[in-house]
Amino acid sequence: MSSINYTDRIPNNVNLANDRALQRALEHWQPRFLNWWQESGPSDFNAADVFLRTAIGVDAKGWADYGQVAMPDYRWGIFMADREADRTIGFGDMMGQPVWQSVPGEFRSTLRRFIVTQGDTEPASVEQQRLLGHIAPSLYDMRNLFQINVEEGRHLWAMVYLLHAHFGRDGREEAEELLERHSGDPDNSRILGTFNEPIDDWLSLYMFTYFTDRDGKFQLKSFAESAFDPLSRTCRFMLTEEAHHMFVGDTGIGRIVKRTLELMQQLKTDDPEAIRKAGCIDLPLLQRYINFWFTSSLDLFGSEDSSNAAAAFANGLKGRPDETRYADHVEKESIYELAVPDAEWTGSDAGILTREVPMRNAMNEEVRSSYVKDCELGFKRWNRAIERAGFDFRLTLPSVRFRRSIGAWAGVPISPTGERISQQAYDENLPNWIPSEQDRAYVKSLMVKVHEPGKMANWIAPPDRGINNKAIDYEYVCL
Ligand SMILES: [Fe+2]
Ligand SMILES: [Fe+2]
Numbered sequence: 001m002s003s004i005n006y007t008d009r010i011p012n013n014v015n016l017a018n019d020r021a022l023q024r025a026l027e028h029w030q031p032r033f034l035n036w037w038q039e040s041g042p043s044d045f046n047a048a049d050v051f052l053r054t055a056i057g058v059d060a061k062g063w064a065d066y067g068q069v070a071m072p073d074y075r076w077g078i079f080m081a082d083r084e085a086d087r088t089i090g091f092g093d094m095m096g097q098p099v100w101q102s103v104p105g106e107f108r109s110t111l112r113r114f115i116v117t118q119g120d121t122e123p124a125s126v127e128q129q130r131l132l133g134h135i136a137p138s139l140y141d142m143r144n145l146f147q148i149n150v151e152e153g154r155h156l157w158a159m160v161y162l163l164h165a166h167f168g169r170d171g172r173e174e175a176e177e178l179l180e181r182h183s184g185d186p187d188n189s190r191i192l193g194t195f196n197e198p199i200d201d202w203l204s205l206y207m208f209t210y211f212t213d214r215d216g217k218f219q220l221k222s223f224a225e226s227a228f229d230p231l232s233r234t235c236r237f238m239l240t241e242e243a244h245h246m247f248v249g250d251t252g253i254g255r256i257v258k259r260t261l262e263l264m265q266q267l268k269t270d271d272p273e274a275i276r277k278a279g280c281i282d283l284p285l286l287q288r289y290i291n292f293w294f295t296s297s298l299d300l301f302g303s304e305d306s307s308n309a310a311a312a313f314a315n316g317l318k319g320r321p322d323e324t325r326y327a328d329h330v331e332k333e334s335i336y337e338l339a340v341p342d343a344e345w346t347g348s349d350a351g352i353l354t355r356e357v358p359m360r361n362a363m364n365e366e367v368r369s370s371y372v373k374d375c376e377l378g379f380k381r382w383n384r385a386i387e388r389a390g391f392d393f394r395l396t397l398p399s400v401r402f403r404r405s406i407g408a409w410a411g412v413p414i415s416p417t418g419e420r421i422s423q424q425a426y427d428e429n430l431p432n433w434i435p436s437e438q439d440r441a442y443v444k445s446l447m448v449k450v451h452e453p454g455k456m457a458n459w460i461a462p463p464d465r466g467i468n469n470k471a472i473d474y475e476y477v478c479l
Contacts, residue, residue, distance in 0.1 A: 004056060004079060011077030013058060014161070025164050026078075029175055033156070036179045037072065040127045042149055044134065046072050049478040050146045051467060055079050055154075058237050066468045068478065074150045078161045081236035089227040091329040092316040099229040103166050107317055111228055112167050114318065116174050117191055118219060119159030120181065122152045124195035125212075127183035129205060135447035137202055137457035140466065143476035144248045148209065151241045158234045166230065193405065194296045201443045202460075203256070203281065207293035210249030210378065215300045217242050218321050218371045225319025250378050251463060256281050257382045258461040261389040270391050276442060279458045283386070283393045285439055290395060291416055292434045294375065295403040301368040303407040304338055310360035320363065321370055334359035336366070339401070341412045341420070351420035352401075364407075372400060403434070451479060 004013045009027055016023045037043065050071060053064035058081050087099045103111055126149050136142035156178060163171035181188050184196045194212055199205055220242060223235040263280050264270050272282035302309065312318040313331070323329060336359045345351035359366075375397055383394050399418030401409040413426030416433050435443075446459050454473025456462050466472045 004058070004077065006075060006077075011075045012079070014078050014080055014165075016078065019165075022165055025172060026161065029160060029164070029172075032176070032179055033076070033153070033160075034072070036123065037126075037153060040123070040130060040182065041153070042071065042126075042130050042133050042146060044131075045146065045477070045479075046070065051143050051470070051474070051476045052147055052150060053468070055237075055241075058082060058240075063240060071146060071150060074153075076150070076154050076157050078157055079154075079237050080230070080233040083229070083233060087229060087232075089316045090225055090323050091319045091331075092227075092314050093330070094227065094316050095329055097227075099227050099232070101229055103228060107228075107315060108167070110312065110315075110317060111231070112163070112170065112174065114223070114312075115159050115162050115167075115231065116178070118223070119156055119163070119174075119178050120191045121195050121216065122155040122159065123178060124181075124183045124190040124192075125208070126152050127190075128195065128197070128199040128208070131200065132202060132205055135202065135449055136451075137447075137460050138450050138455060138462075139453055139476045140463060140472060141202070141252075141460075143467065144244075145205065146477070148245050148248060151245070154241070155238055158238055162230055162234060192300060194300055197296060201440075201447050202252070203286075203289055203443050204293070206249045206252030206256070207289050208249070209245050210253055211293045211297040211375065212300070213242060213245040213249060214374060215297045215371065217246065218301075218367055218374075221321030222318045222367060225321075225323045227316030252460070253286070253378060254382060254385075255461040255463060256286065256459065257283070257385055257395075259459060260286075261385060261391070262461070264391060265389055270393060279446060281443070281446070281459050283391075283395065285435070285443070287395055288433065288435045288439060289443075291398045291403070294397055298368060298371075298400055299404060299406040301371065302364040304340070304365040305357050305361050305408065306364050307361060309363040310358065313360050313363050318363075320367060331359040336362035338362055338365060338408070340408045345420065347422065368400065372397065398433075403430075 004011055008016060010016060010030060016026070047070065049068040051066060052069045052074060053066050054069070054075060055063055056065045057063045058079050089095050089097050089099055129145060129149060132145055133142055136145065160175045160178065163175045167174070181190050183190050184198060189196050199208055217239065220235040220239050224232050224239065226232045260275060260280050260283060263275060263278050267274055267278065270283070272284055275282040320326060328334060335356045338355050338357050340353050340355050342351045342353045379395055379397065386393055398416035399414060401412070401414040401418055402416050404410050413421050413423045415421050446457070448457060450457050453475045462472055466474055467476065
């Protein structure tokens with residue numbers, strides 16, 4: 001295993017010291033990154049010691065070290081999974097040929113766009129979450145937020161390294177621009193819609209880490225298959241870190257469900273008003289947040305029928321997550337049955353048609369379907385808990401066609417259960433399907449800081465266990 005060099009100014013396992021020009025270029029970018037962290041990161045907490053993990057190796061076992069670190073002292077660096085000897089391209093027209101260690105000229109602009117788009121999401125999420133520390137429901141949660149923030153910062157480093165190392169002057173310019181765009185900035189926004197949505201309460205954070213970080217997982221898994229080996233190796237190590245981000249979302253939503261059920265049993269009611277009077281999050285409110293964040297994240301996968309996706313697959317740039325699970329890695333003749341809206345719909349039938357498209361064109365939809373299955377896992381657990389508590393309510397994922405802004409279903413009025421409805425019915429009901437202003441204001445009113453070790457805000461149950469064998473009442477952040 002290649003070890004991580006922490007004696008360099010920029011920790012790395014890519015032998016940066018051997019390439020002085022690249023090292024200098026990255027050392028030039030480093031202070032700009034730190035400036036960005038000061039201006040756009042959770043810098044109100046710079047003085048606090050936080051119980052953070054830091055990567056010390058890149059293999060699955062024992063890859064991180066835990067200790068109290070002030071966030072500005074976190075060692076952001078460049079870590080890649082080890083190179084696999086004789087790795088070959090695993091899909092597409094060049095299947096079986098050796099993978100590439102440098103960027104082929106004909107794919108340069110496409111790969112650069114992929115890396116920039118992925119890289120842009122990383123600092124965007126830190127910007128979206130920068131004030132949440134002030135209203136953390138516990139020190140345990142605050143620490144998890146900061147862990148995610150420093151790791152998203154590191155993921156930016158991962159992409160900037162690829163830009164600097166493989167894309168010359170264009171790459172360096174793109175790396176600068178990654179620090180210039182800002183989440184929600186009307187003049188210079190982040191590239192993807194979801195990453196411009198404000199996250200100013202912890203319910204939104206758990207939704208974001210459950211649904212949007214999971215989109216990240218699927219993007220990274222697609223890139224982990226790439227014929228461009230440095231991208232593949234970078235993404236494989238990022239996935240190790242990403243698992244914790246989804247854990248925060250999964251357990252966060254689970255702890256809200258647990259707390260609300262306790263209260264519902266105690267009060268012997270599922271009446272949302274009664275739950276709100278007692279200062280907790282009623283399940284229908286939770287469902288509306290799910291509807292919002294799930295649909296917003298679905299758009300990140302792109303259009304159902306996409307010639308760009310087909311080309312990226314054919315050329316070996318971007319594969320399907322866990323490509324080895326598929327029987328056919330070339331998919332030259334395969335057909336995909338795609339559901340599309342009937343343009344002629346008069347309201348007399350379902351208004352949904354099936355169209356056959358080449359499998360390669362439907363890659364985005366294929367990856368989106370795997371993502372949806374992955375999203376369902378948490379729901380099974382939460383609904384079991386609701387059932388055991390003796391209530392009929394069930395949390396569900398809305399239809400993938402509901403409230404879409406990108407692709408075949410963009411702007412088509414569809415109910416959360418997937419029926420095509422009139423525009424009027426859609427407009428009238430939408431405020432009941434996604435959080436209303438009142439819902440958001442209520443959730444905001446619940447957000448209070450809880451800074452005593454082991455204590456939790458009223459609306460959320462404690463976690464089952466602490467971090468890295470520490471007790472739940474360990475002082476995860478020393479303020
Ligand atoms: Fe990330
Ligand atoms: Fe993440």
